[in-house]
Amino acid sequence: MSSDPWGRVDETGTVYVRTADGERVVGSWQAGTPEEALAYFERKYEGLVVEIGLLERRVRTTDLAAKEAEAAIATLRAQVDEAHAVGDLEALSKRLDRLVQTVEERREERKARKAKQSEEAKAAKEKLVAEAEELAQSDQWRPAGERLRALVDTWKGLPRLDRKTDDELWHRFSHARSAFSKRRKAHFAQLDAQREEARKVKERLAVEAESLAKSTDWGPTAARYRDLMTQWKAAGRAQREHEDALWGRFRGAQDVFFAARGEVFAERDAEQAENLKIKEGLAEEAEKLVPVTDLKAARAAFRAVNERWEAVGHVPRDARPKVEGRMHAVERAIQEAEEAEWRRTNPEARARAAGLTGVLQDAVDKLQGQIERAEAAGSTAKAEKLRRELEGRQALLDQARKGLEEFSG
Template sequence: MTTDPWGRVDDDGTVYVRTSEGERVVGSWQAGAPEEALAFFRRKYDALVTEVDLLENRLRTTDLSAGQALSSVEKLRTAVRDANAVGDLDGLERRLDALTERAEQRKVEQKHAQEAARTEARDIKERIVAEAERVAEETTHWKTGGERMRQLIDEWKAAPRADRPTEQALWKRMSAARNAFSKRRKAYFAGLDQQREQIRKDKEQIVAEAEALADSTEWGPTAGRYRDLMQQWKATGRADRTSEDKLWARFKAAQDRFFQARNAVFAERDAELQVNAEAKEKILEEARQEISAIADPREARARLRAFQEAWEEAGPLPRDARDRLEGAFRKIEEGVRKAEEKEWERTNPEARARAEATVAQLRDSIAELEAKLEKARVGGSDRKVREVTDALEARRSWLTEAEKTLDEMS
């Protein structure tokens, strides 16, 4: 009989393996020496060891799922229990028990990880749905809102999946938000179409009145009415682009026809008024020379009246010269008025009396300060001398200005 630590071969060629439960027949050997039989059945054991090694390595180094690991362990356990092999089968059973514990631990870890992943997925999709609902309820920028809604749908598709009930409930909200946004946008544009149609009708009326006024010869009132119509046009808003362009072309054509006719009439009238402009140019030049040479404001006013009468008699001015000539003549009138005001200020008895009183007060004050200065010098107080000297210099400066003002009134 040939023996081995884990098995033996009986004299009749029967091969046994030793386990904790006792010996078990694993085969028979008739073809050679008993040592060869043990070597053959040990190789079968080595094959089982290799499979266990591989499973341990996979469980240690890969993300093999706990379910797959447990299934593989059970298959190997059955293979070990029924193995026709010679070796430490109990040791392999213990290694498989350890693998089972590790797989069960991984099962718990994977369950926690799945729960955490589902929670994260739920939070991500909750955020996506909440923003979609906000866009659906609040946005009025339809282009950017539509683009954002499409982006949120893409984000939803790219996000990880939560558990099925949560996924279905959130998608129901997401779909409802998208539909609500589409309904609000359609309602807005439907209302906008109605509004634009009303604007088109209002502008049709504006254009109709503009066209009715195009041949008017009441230049002033009609020009004012065209300005009013333009303000109404701007305040009315915009119709659809096609109607807006057509109506504006009609409005502008009517307005241009009126103002072109008015400008033609005014141009003819301005040509007739050119002789008035030449006459007023001459009056203006004479007024400048004569009035500037008159020193007495009363005389200047009397002479100005004569020029004003001549100015009125010369008649209206053409438009291109009106502002320039009228403005120049007003400057002459303003000069005479200022000269009169200055003369009044100079000869005003009340103002002269106030100026004389000011001069007298300053002279009295200076006299008092001069006396105080002499007293301070005698007393030897340098500080008092400086104070009085400063006050005296200020009063003398004020007196100089007051005397100058009084002289100008003389």
């Protein structure tokens, strides 16, 4: 007969394990010594210890689902309760009890984390809805439209909520976008109508201007042309495809008249030549403002030069395009500087660039964390796949950062 603290073998070869409820038969041994019998059943006990240890590690270090963990615990508990093994079976049961508690705690943690994520997603979507509803009333058609499209992309990146809440928020969001689209469509329809009306007015003005082109009644005709020009400016712009053609006809008719009048008033040639010298000097003065280094000062200086320019009379017809082109070139340079300054200081564009950089940075951080976990779990293939994805996201992040840096230039 042989025994140890957790079991014994009697003279018939029957093997017992000791428990809190007394001894229990776990098997018999006829092929060797009692010591060998105990060693055999103790090894079975050690096998259970290893399996429980592995499950404990999985629960602590992986995202093992609670249901899967509970099923594994139930299987091991049945094995412990019916174990043909010699060892401290009660200690194993207590470890399984503690593991059940751990699984429950992790379930609650996951539940709380999921609830928090849901609340955060809800808050984010409510914020998007509020902004969309505000943009729905905007008259800044292009920036507001671009921002609404960006909000849609942001919405798509957020997790879904419960169906009722998600549907209600999406309905508000979609309604705001539709309202903006309807207002924009109505605005441009009205604008088209106004441009069509302007076309009709300018068509009539061009016809009258052409009818006056050969007039020799210099004073009244010149006055009428000035009146027609006032009406032209007040009419607004026609459609682009008509505006230039109509202006060509209108201005061409004036040029014909004033050229004829210029021939009659040949004595004014000297005055026009002097005007040309003055305007060339003003053009040269304006050209010194380019390149624009101080936009505010350049704008004020050009305005002052232009006022003096407008005060100067006509110049010879053949010299007009060149000298006016010089002034127009300076004006375009200042306009381009204004547009560049607006783009650089545009808060909506800056916010979009900052938002995109933040989203990409979060994605890079998340991928790095996933790579570390994959490597820790020994999943080399998964880690390599994630690294390739990280390279792409990092490249996008670098581009986004460069774009954001432009706003601080």
